[in-house]
Amino acid sequence: MRQFLIAVGILITTTLALAPLANAAEQTHVVKGRDTLSSIGRQHGVSAASLAALNSLANPDRLYPGQRLTIRSTTNLPPNRRIAASTEPSRGQKWGSAMLASAFRYMGVRFVWGGMSPRGFDCSGFIGFVMRSVGVMLPRTAAELYVSGRPVPTDELRVGDIVFFETTRPGPSHAGIYIGKDQFIHSSSGFGRVTVTSMDYPYYRPRYLGARRF
Numbered sequence: 001m002r003q004f005l006i007a008v009g010i011l012i013t014t015t016l017a018l019a020p021l022a023n024a025a026e027q028t029h030v031v032k033g034r035d036t037l038s039s040i041g042r043q044h045g046v047s048a049a050s051l052a053a054l055n056s057l058a059n060p061d062r063l064y065p066g067q068r069l070t071i072r073s074t075t076n077l078p079p080n081r082r083i084a085a086s087t088e089p090s091r092g093q094k095w096g097s098a099m100l101a102s103a104f105r106y107m108g109v110r111f112v113w114g115g116m117s118p119r120g121f122d123c124s125g126f127i128g129f130v131m132r133s134v135g136v137m138l139p140r141t142a143a144e145l146y147v148s149g150r151p152v153p154t155d156e157l158r159v160g161d162i163v164f165f166e167t168t169r170p171g172p173s174h175a176g177i178y179i180g181k182d183q184f185i186h187s188s189s190g191f192g193r194v195t196v197t198s199m200d201y202p203y204y205r206p207r208y209l210g211a212r213r214f
Contacts, residue, residue: 031067038108038193044071049197061192090160090213095134099160102133103177103185109194111187123175126187126194127162130177136214146172149212157211163199165207172209 029040037048037060052060055069089096106129112120116129124142131138139145145162152161159180164172176186182199190203197204 029069090158099134121187142175152211161211164209
């Protein structure tokens with residue numbers, strides 16, 4: 001339960017950081033030599049995805065010294081804005097606790113084509129690794145996952161469902177693990193690492209194909 005609460009706390013912070021809240025404090029970060037979106041996000045308590053979206057970054061991996069990024073911080077929101085996750089995990093609370101803890105453990109691990117381990121993941125490699133750690137064996141590729149799971153309507157998504165997108169080629173070419181509150185965790189070639197992204201993120205929203213449950 002403690003691991004679940006920690007993971008949900010990270011998830012809620014990320015969700016609030018991505019939401020356009022009127023009372024969120026804004027500040028400016030000046031990029032330094034070795035800064036990355038992830039390191040800047042950690043410094044300010046926001047997600048890399050929220051930084052990319054807020055600053056309309058075409059290539060989130062390409063920053064340059066002196067670049068000015070707007071930071072929208074929500075760390076001082078009043079307690080009543082920190083709502084609890086309400087989505088029951090697809091295989092129950094205990095399983096969901098373990099799955100979220102495993103997935104968040106690899107936040108920031110670099111994207112590697114064909115990667116299936118903490119040395120580097122591609123999207124389906126990350127999904128398979130996390131799911132195996134909680135006793136679920138899955139096919140290797142996003143396309144195989146898409147045709148083998150049970151379809152789930154968007155309004156019935158639960159934590160642990162696999163969400164699919166049409167990105168680099170026709171059909172399901174990218175996938176992630178739904179973690180509730182319209183967020184999914186995935187190994188992204190665009191961000192270059194394991195990260196959390198909103199389902200409404202401008203790049204992914206029009207490319208959403210559907211979800212599967214295992």
